[in-house]
Amino acid sequence: MKKGIVLSVLLTLALILSACGQSAGSKEKNQTLTVGASAVPHAEILKKAVPLLKKKGIDLKVKVFQDYVLPNKALASKQLDANYFQHIPYLDLYNKQHHTDLVNAGKIHIEPFGIYSKKYKDVSEIKDGATVQISNNKAEQGRILLLLQSKGLVKIKSGIDPVAATLKDIDNIKHLKFLQPIDPAILPKAYGNGAADLYAINTNFALQAKLQPKKDALILEGASSPYANIIAVRKGDQNKKAIKELVKVLHSKTIQNYINTKYKGAVLPVSE
Incomplete structure (x- = not known):
């Protein structure tokens, strides 16, 4: 009789443990x-x-x-x-x-994307030969040139894909002087120093530097970019x-x- 009770208890415990194991196993990890x-x-x-x-x-x-x-x-x-x-x-x-x-x-x-300036408050003020600081990210050159073109400062030559355009692919209407490209992450700091007239700055870095693109950018890209x-x-x-x-x-x-x-x-x- 005692042996039967012991076996019954052991069987019950085994079933409980088995059920718990199945429950844990069935719960998938994220x-x-x-x-x-x-x-x-x-x-x-x-x-x-x-x-x-x-x-x-x-x-x-x-x-x-x-x-x-x-x-x-x-x-x-x-x-x-x-x-x-x-x-x-x-x-x-x-x-x-x-x-x-x-x-x-x-x-x-x-x-x-924005063009920023400490010197100019309006595009109409930009003088012939103004200096422009851009980044060394070649994939951004066409983007910057499209922004400058939107205000008549340069013109991308006919037959050139604007997205792939480089500084060699423009008619430099305002004779802008493009400075030696620098790392995009340090553009906001360069802007703070104010050595150039215009700065082309990625919005993520502009935001980190507490710039407000809609308020501070001289030229700002639109939603159709x-x-x-x-x-x-x-x-x-x-x-x-x-x-x-x-x-x-x-x-x-x-x-x-x-x-x-x-x-x-x-x-x-x-x-x-």
Whole structure:
């Protein structure tokens, strides 16, 4: 009788432990997604998306970078699942120069590029031979030239793709003097020193330097710009469920409203 009771107890315990094991095993762990990003606004936007992705079973980890080269190196070497800091012309140039195969998984926002000046308050004041400080990011030259062209300061030659245009591809109407290009991250500091007349500054670096593009820029890019910032991944990964969920969340009304409220027109959300 006692032996039967003992066996019954042991069998019950075994069933309980088995059920617990099955319960623990059936509870899936959240998938971790590591994304590299520039500090502003990219990392800020991603951090706002963390709780939204958590609900979808994805733990988003954001790794902040301060330059435009290391995020792609880290992505290509599989240290990241994706990155968020660049536009398509830059990605295309990087792939060509480094023989990589990174692709666009979704357009997220546009950062209207600006031309800033401490010397001039209006474009009409810009004198012949004014000096212009640009960055050493060759993928941005066409973008800068398009901005200058929009105000009649230069003209991109006929037959030249404006996105791929360089300083050699213009009629320099105002005889602007382009200074030796420098790293884009130090452009705001150079602007603070005021050695040049005009400065072409990426909005993310302008924001870090507490500049307000809509208020402070002498010339500001519009929403129709082809330079939308994207989620970049290794070829094939754009079809992964976690990447698609990331892009979907970044296109959500919650994130779009955050971008509009936080950046007040300095960053414009893209919903496609």
